[in-house]
Amino acid sequence: MISGVIETRALTKRYGAQTAVDRLDLTVPPGSVFGFLGPNGSGKTTTIRMLMGLIEPTSGSAHLLGHRMPRATPTVLPHVGALIEGPALYGFLSGRDNLLRYDAADPTADPRTRRTRVAAALDRVGLSSAAAKKAKAYSLGMKQRLGLAAALLQPRRLLVLDEPTNGLDPQGMREIRTLVRELADDGTTVFLSSHLLDEIEQVCTHAAVMARGRLITQGTVAELAASTRGRLTVTTPDPADAARVLKDHGVSDLTVTADRVTGDPPPTDLTDLAELNAALVRAEVRVRGFGLERASLEDVFVELTGEGFDVAG
Amino acid sequence: MSQAEQTPTTDPTPTHPTPTHPTTATHRRLWTLGLFRSELRVTLRRWRTLALLGVLAVLPVLIGIAVKIETSDGGSAGPGEGGGSGEGPAFFGQITNNGLFLVFAALAATLPFFLPMAVGVIAGDGIAGEASAGTLRYLLVAPAGRTRLLLAKYASTLVFCVIATVTVAASALATGALLFPLGDLTTISGTQISFSEALLRALLIALAVAASLVGLAALGVFVSTLTNSGIAAMATTVGLLITVQIIGSIPQLDAVHPYLFSQHWLSFADLLRDPVHYDDLIANLRLQGLYAAVFGAAAWARFTTKDISA
């Protein structure tokens, strides 16, 4: 039974000896903002290309809105808006004419409402005033927004956005994220790939983590963070003493900085933390702050893969 | 009336995003001509297309001026006197008597290379140009449909064949009318036809020339599905054109000549005979049709199964 908006079973793509996507089982629940997280080269774009019927899987299956891809391309894709590996535009056409062109490519798009829908999409991404400008004169952020506008030419049930903030400045990133949240609030399921952990944490309800073509884990962002225990952090003017006491009480992987000691708490439940704090006080360690920092997706990734996450890309 | 009002309004598309079957209404206008029209508009707005058409428009003017200058000394214009006699029709000799001959001369001069080169550039750029710009993936997820997109590309290339040929013919007609007298026309067979009849023949000739490019257009679109580089596809198609023209000019290779798309290109001159000789004209159309079928099918087979990773 297909229950997800996107559902893949053992989806695999090989390029010669290299396996770009390896037996991927993905389930994207309806209404979610689903983060598809992985470092560069982990197979995100390849997965998206298979979902959109652009490339044929080597094996396995992909369902979009309940239909098998790439077979169902003509019936399913009018309900799906997509941004794949950055925007691609006709530089010699104006922003508006680019959208008219893409809309004409969709055989289900009503030509009578084309101009109004194009104007609405331009308005939605804040490009109305630049609509008559040639696309080659657009900044990267404007191109990205025009690409998003093309994905919004029709009411969509699913938006597939491949690294939509790639190459943007912080202001541009914020704008795109705000837009994604608005779209999600309208009830559109959003599938968002990114190599930026904080991006996924900020906008997504669910996430899947990829590494080297394999799915590492998937679930709600809260579940994923909860599955990894946070780090114990002690702020103190006596970091050396604090570290010694913590170590004696089973805190592992300690790091000591000027006035902070962090480490993995002992593998028992939270009541032990009170004991730890008491022990510090008994040893006359002056404690300014004591607490458990919530795990981030980065912690999840590092814990599951044993690798650092190349945030810079 | 009241019945219509009672009809429950059921929306086949659920507004909440559950994975149900997309409405079959999406099939309705599957084969609209919207993409073809858009394709044509985009092609004609490219700087490259306009440059090619500009060159094609200027060539007849240059030919006309050259003939005018040469004959103003009182000399006769080259060995083409009596046009159509001997190897290939040149028509140059008659231009001074009748400007309409500039149309035939210009088409005869541009058909071996300039016209097919322009068509090769447009056809070769078709799919490969979209791939290298990255716009191909967005057209396909629109979803344009691979067969529909290929047909739109081929159809717009064919329209370009007509536009390019008409550009040469119209420029030649205007130049001929400005520089030389117009009037009744002496056919290759030596008979006399009225000016209006001659204009009709000129139109038919332009169409025959455009039809001569159908095979090359299909070849170019096929090449265009093989690569993700627009430049490579254009260069390959024009390279094939030159190769075919060279092979066609080597008598020792006459065994393959019947299969070259350019074999019957000069048959358009038969429309200037009285009565018209149709054999070679029909042979040309059949050969072009064969090329269109073979390379059209190959392009379709390739493009509909291709991984789009550009």
Ligand SMILES: Nc1ncnc2c1ncn2[C@@H]1O[C@H](COP(=O)(O)OP(=O)(O)O)[C@@H](O)[C@H]1O
């Ligand atoms: N067309 C292709 N041919 C060969 N290898 C490819 C191709 N496309 C992607 N790859 C390889 O597959 C892997 C996954 O790439 P990709 O899906 O683009 O990763 P991501 O989008 O997560 O950065 C990479 O190692 C890449 O080199």
Ligand SMILES: [Mg+2]
């Ligand atoms: Mg990518």
